[in-house]
Amino acid sequence: MTKPKVLISDALSPAAVQIFKDRGIDVDFQPALGKDKDKLAEIIGNYDGLAIRSATKATAKILANAKNLKVIGRAGIGVDNVEIPAATARGIIVMNTPFGNSITTAEHAITLMLALARQIPQADASTQAGKWEKNRFMGIEITGKTLGVIGCGNIGAIVADRALGLKMKVVAFDPFLSPERAKDIGVEKVDLDELLKRADFITLHTPLTDKTRNILDATAINKTKKGVRIINCARGGLVDEAALRAALDSGHVAGAAFDVFVEEPAKENVLFGHPNVICTPHLGASTTEAQENVALQVAEQMSDYLLTGAISNAINFPSITAEEAPKLKPFIELAEKLGSFAGQLTESNIAKVQITYEGAVAEMKVKALTAAALSGLLRPMLGDVNVVSAPVVAKERGMIVDEVLRAAESDYESVITVTVTTDDMKRSVSGTVYADGAPRLVNIKGIRVDAEFGKSMIYITNEDKPGFIGKFASLLGDAKVNIATFHLGRNQQGGDAIALVEVDGPVPQEILTKVAALPQVKQAKALAF
Known part of the structure; x- marks a missing residue:
């Protein structure tokens, strides 16, 4: 059996290189190669693994030549220098x-x-200038x-712990943090307005998503303590x-004090030059210990995969064996989309998630399916969540996750x-995989449906009364929004009804607002899959 070959194209520690060698892997250590994309594209086809930091850009063009590549390992958390869809394909x-x-x-x-x-920093500059x-x-x-603390996941919880050691009081805003977990780590869970009103210092530890972008905007900053x-x-x-x-002025x-900026590298920024601002050039992960930890970790993970097929901390695939993959794959897609459906409709704190596996799927590796469902559920709020990290993220926030296995009870x-159970409601959504391998929605909140997951959809709950469909269709027609598929369901005549409508392209917010204003409509939400 030929040894697996790994190319290291960025600076990784000698100890990490040694791990590959000790595990019986052929290593080519070229730490400057990541900056030469043409040379990388030329030789990438010779390797089974690619170990990188941030300098190497694993683009679709380079990956097109990677005919033998099985794994890319990033020593660090950010994988924006890897084109994930191209790698997955x-x-x-x-x-x-x-x-790490x-x-x-x-x-x-x-x-x-x-x-x-x-x-x-200001006192240091002044003193060294001889001003005293x-x-x-x-x-x-x-x-x-x-x-x-805004965002009390892994890093936020460590910050809270250190702050408590400094004899500070800590209040935390995090929709996924349970009261029990907050108590365990010694913080008081509050809503965002309460945090803004009470905090002397505010520190942010949340991913950047549509829901967190500009979470501290002018309105929020005006609510803070002077x-x-x-x-x-x-x-x-x-x-x-x-x-x-403006608030500093x-x-x-x-x-x-900012270590991160909207545009990086930040050669100029609106905050620069203000006497009460401290800036550092994205040094959050820049310690010798952290750089060594992630290098050793990525070497171990890549070696495990290349030698045994074990997958850990994968961005684009759950931890499953090669034998299980073909049977599980369509159900992983179904679980992730069901989770995403529930996550996109959930606005308040998630206390509990129950995932029920009924029939043949209950015999499969449900841990991988649960991880997929959780990643779909958490991603609308937390952004960079994958099937491996999702269970850890859910656990950190004290979410109760139950798996229920049962024999087939349906058609x-x-x-x-x-x-999903939140502070103020409970919502269920069910799906199956048809013989063609396509995931389908079959039940939403107890109402039977039969719908595919479209890229762009509108979900509506309404009263089952005449006139709704005509008004809704006219509204979309007037706005030149084309309907691809239209699925309806109701619990009883004249009762609660739902409409799940696939449309061509994203749904403009003004259209959604008009839909929500229709007389029978209780809720209207844009969904993307």
Whole structure:
């Protein structure tokens, strides 16, 4: 049997290179190659594995030449330098190391908070310029102050723990954080407005999604305490930089410390030059320990996969064996889409998720299916969640996840049902896989349907009364929105009804608003799959 060959095209530690060698893998260590995309494209076809950091860009063009490549391992969390759809289409597993940088990033946030409190960079520059401006740099104490943590997942929880050690009070806003988990880590769970009102310092630790983009906009910043200080070591775009600059100029915000920016590398930025702003060039993961940890981790993961077929921390595939893959694949797609359907309709805290496997599917590896359902459920809120990280993310937030297996009780050979319980409601959605391998919706909130998942859909709950369909169709027709498929269901004549409509292209918000305003409509929501 020939040895697997791995190309390392970015700087990885000697210890990581040694792991590959010790495990019996042929390693080609070319740390400068990542910057030469033409040379990389020329030789990539000779390798089974590619180990990278951020310099190598694994584009569709390069991957087109990767005829033998089975796995790409990214030493770090961000995989925006890998074209995931192109890798997936070629059957290449993409792995990352999602938890190797957590402590380092959390420590950077705490460091920036302390530097803000005592104006360390400004005082250093002044003193080294020979000014000795002792009276200019009046700081504030950290002890007894309230830290508001927006996003209390892995990194946010570490920040909260360190802040508690500094004798701060910690309040946290995170829709996925359960009251039990909040109690365990010693934080008070609050809504966003409450956090804005109470926090002396605010630190952000959430991914950038449509729901979190500009979570601190001008309106939110105006709700904060006068004299608040804001720290962002998570993602550029969580804070409206122009609105923050205005609040700094007016004195409402006393200071800000940013490690991340909307545009990077940030050669110029609206925050630059303000006397009460501290900036660092995306150093969150830049410690020798973190860089070593992720390098060793990616070497182990890639070796496991190439030698045994074991998959861990994959972005684009669940942890399943090669033998199980063909049978499981359509049900993984079904579970993820059912989860996504429920996640896109859920606005409030998720307390519990129950996934019921009925019939033949109950005999399959349901852990992989549950991971797929959770990734679909969490992604609308949390963005960068994959089938491997989703169960960990759900556990971190104290969500109860139940799996129920039962014999077939319906007309279908296999049915998966995702039931989401929030603070104020319970919603179920069921689906199956037809003989053609296509996933289908068969039941929504107890109402039978038979619908495919379209790329762009409108979901409506309404009263079952005459006139709704005509008005709805006219509204879409007037707006030049073309209907591809139209599915209806109701629980009884004159009772509750649902419409699931696939349309060509995204649904404009103004159309959705008009649909929601129709007399019989209770809810109208745009869905994307």
